[in-house]
Amino acid sequence: MLDVFYRKVGGDYSNVHYRLDDDEIILLFLEKFLREDSYQNFLKCYAVHDEKEACRYINTLKSVSLNLGFGDLFRISEEIANEFRAGFPDLTVDQFAVLERRYDTVIEEIREVFQKSY
Helix, strand or coil: CHHHHHHHCCCCHHHHHHHHCCHHHHHHHHHHHCCCCHHHHHHHHHHCCCHHHHHHHHHHHHHHHHHHCCHHHHHHHHHHHHHHHHCCCCCCHHHHHHHHHHHHHHHHHHHHHHHHHC
């Protein structure tokens, strides 16, 4: 079940399982991610040009995505986080679309995992 989830989010289940050592721990962190609000806070802060907070939230999303093995979400959040190094970036519609699509995929697939596990 988790190996399918990780394929769908561009991740590597074997790597995550090696690091966290137990599917129950992975499931615990996936459940916590459903309540993690870095994505929403990034969007809010970016919209009002709060560079410091937007940068903080996108870096948090990048780190959480890396640690939980959400490969596709990690890559786009890393790309956006790197753009903050030169100041407040003028992100493209495509970047926002990819970020939204990859975040939504992770959320939808986590929910699917929990529907199938009960």
